[in-house]
Amino acid sequence: MLADAARGFLDQAAPAAHLRRLRDSGQTQDRALWSEMAAMGWAGVLVPEEAGGSDMGHAAACALAGEMGKTLVASPFLSTAVIAATALRQVSDARAGQALARIASGEVTYALAIDEGAKFAPEATQMQARAEGNGFRLNGEKRFVVDGANAKRLLVLARTDAGLTLFDLPADRDGIIREGQAMIDSRDAARIAFADVVATGEDVLGQVDDAMTVLAPALRAGQAALAAEMAGLAAGAFGMTVEYLKERKQFGVPIGAFQALQHRAAHLWCECEVTASAILNAGRMLDEDPDNAALAVSLAKARATDTAQRAVQEGVQMHGGIGMTDAFDMGFYMKRARVGAEWLGDYGYHANIVAQARGF
C-alpha cells in the first residue's frame, strides 16, 4: 500500500529528528528531500499523467499527508502538490499544463497567499489589484503565507473591480517583499508585502472577478490534506504516548497499569479512530463527488483539529516533565498542531460550515 511505502521511506529520510535538525540549522525546508518526494511521484500526486504526474487522487494525497504528519515532515507538499496543483487543474490551458508539469518534476514550489488578518477569511480579502491598461497593479500585504519564504511562485488572492481574482506570480517579481517569520512549528511562513506589483492578464488564474471557481476546490483539497496531516500527527503523538505508558515506571509498575491513564489513553484512541473515518470520507468525496465535498472536508478539518490538539495535550501531560523539554519531540507535535489548527480555517470556521450544511 501507498501509506506503508511512504512510511518506510519517511522513517529513514524524515523522522521527527529531521525537523529538529532543520530547525537547529536555521532552515525550514529540505530541497533534497522534496526532490526525492518528487521522484517518487508525490509532488505530482494530483497532476495528470500527460503532464508527468502520478495522478493518484485526493485519497492518496491524504494518505501521504497523514504519513508525513506522523513524523512532522516539513515539505511544500500541501502548498504545492495539493493546493496549487488542484487550482491549476481547474484551468485547462497550455500554461497551466506547463505549470503542473513543473510541479510534478519538483522544479517549482508554490505558496498560497490569502490571509490578511489573524484568522482565515478569504471572502474578506482587502488587498487591491487595480486595473491598469491590460493588466493590474497589486498593493497590500499578506500574512501567514505558509511556505511563502521558500516558494518560487505565489498564488495571490486580491480584490478587483467586481470581485476577487487569483493571480499566479513569480515570487521574485518587482515589488514583492518577502519576510520569513520565525514560527512556533519551525516551518516556513512569510509576511509578504506587495508594493505596486505589476500583473498582466496572463498572470490571472481562471477568470477575473471569479477567483472561487479555481480557488474553492483548491482550498477544499488543501483542507482535507491538512486534516489528514493533523490526524497523522495525532496518531504519531498518541503512539509515542502509549509506548511511554508501557515503559515509564513509577510506584514500581509501568504507569500504563493505572486505570486513570488507561482510560484517558483509550478515549484518545477512540477519538483518533473516529477522526480517521472523517479523513477517509473526505478523500473519497473529493475523488468521487468533488462538487458536494464541502461538508465532508469541513467535518474532517474540524475533527482533525480537535483530535490533534487533544492528542498533544494528553501527550505532554502523560509524559510528565520530560514532555515539557525541548530535547523531547512532543513539543514539536504540540506546536505544529496549533499551527495546523489555524491554517485554512480553524475549528469554529469549519464547524460552522458543517452546521450550515446540516440546517442550522
Next chain:
Amino acid sequence: MAEEDRAIAAFRDELRAWLEANCPAEMRDGRNDEASICWGGKNWNFTSEAQRTWLQRCVSKGYTVPTWPIEYGGAGLSRDQEKVFHQEMHRLNARYPLQSFGIWMLGPALLHFGTHEQKLHYLPPIARGEIRWCQGYSEPVAGSDLANVQSRAEDKGDHWLVNGQKIWTSYADQADWIFALLRTDREAPKHKGISFILLDMTSPGVTTRPIKLISGASPFCETFFDDVQVPREQVVGEVNRGWDVAKYLLTHEREMISAAGGTMGSGRALGAVLADSGSTDTVLRADAMRAEVDGLAVALTLERYKDQADAGQGAGDASAMLKYMGTELNKRNLELVMAAGGSDALIWEDGRAPNWLRTKANSIEGGTSEVMLSIISKRVLGLPG
C-alpha cells in the same frame, strides 16, 4: 457503468418500486420511538392494521432481516445491497417493520455458533416476528463482572435443571423465550464454566417482575428461575464454552446500541431540533455544532467498521469503541434536546424527558463506558494490568 454497479442500480429500482407499492402510508412517518416500534412475539398487539400489513409484506420478502440467508427467513442481501435497502427505506421515511433482540443479538450468534438444525428451528420465527426473545445476562452479583454469573444449569441427563436470578432483563415480561448465560461447571475458572442456553419463558418455574425506572417506564425486569427443566439440546455452542458465544453476541449488542448514537432519540438531526426550538442561544448552538461534528464522524466510523466486517475483518474489540463513542454521544445529544426544549420538555406528556432519561442507561447496558475503555486499553493498546 460496471456490471456490479448496474446490478446494484437494478436492485435499487426494483426495491424502490416494491416499497412504494407495499409500504402503507401510516408507516411512512419514520418514527422509531417506543410507541411505534413493532417488537413482534406471541403477545404482540399490533398498534394498527397498517403495522400488521407492513410486517407481513416485509416477511414475505425477507426484509425484516435483509442480510440473513433466505433459508432462515432473510433476503440474503449483500452489504452493498443492504446499504441500498437502508437508503431506500430512509428515502421513503419508512418505519422498520420489526425490531427485536432476536434480530440484533441472538440471530447473529446463532448464525455463527448454532447447528443447522438450531438455525432452521429458531431463526425463521424471529424473522417472521412470531417469537420475541429477551437476554438473560446480568445478575445482582454479575454486572460489569459478567463472567461472575451464579445462576446454575445442572446436568440431569436428558435435561438441565435451572435455578437462579437474572436482572435488567429487557422486556422479559413480554418475551416468549430467553437466551441466558448459566453456570454449568462450578469448579472451572469463571469464564470456562458458563453455557449459553435457550429457555421457553412459559416453562414452569420462570417468573418475571418489572423494575420501574427513572423514566417512568419499566423496560427492564428481574427474572427468576426456580427448578426450571430445559431440554438438553437447547445449548448453543459447546457446553462450558458459552462465554465465547456471549462475547460474540456482546459485540453485536454494542454495535446495535452505538448505532443509536448517530441520530437523536426522535431520529432527527440536531439542527432541526434547534431550529424548531426558536432558540437564539449562541452557547447552545456552539454545543450543538460540536455534537453534530462528532455525531457525523461517529456515524462514518460505524459505516467504516461495517465495511471492514464485510471484507472479513471483524470489528471485534473495536465494537467497544463504537459502543462507547455512540452512547456517550447519544447522552450528550439528548441533553441538548432538553436544553433546546426549555420548560416545554419538562412536562411528562411532551415525551422528550423519557427519551432523555432512557439514554442514561446507554452507557451502562451492554457493558459500561468504563468497561469499554478497559477493554480498549488492554486488548487494543496492550497496556498492562
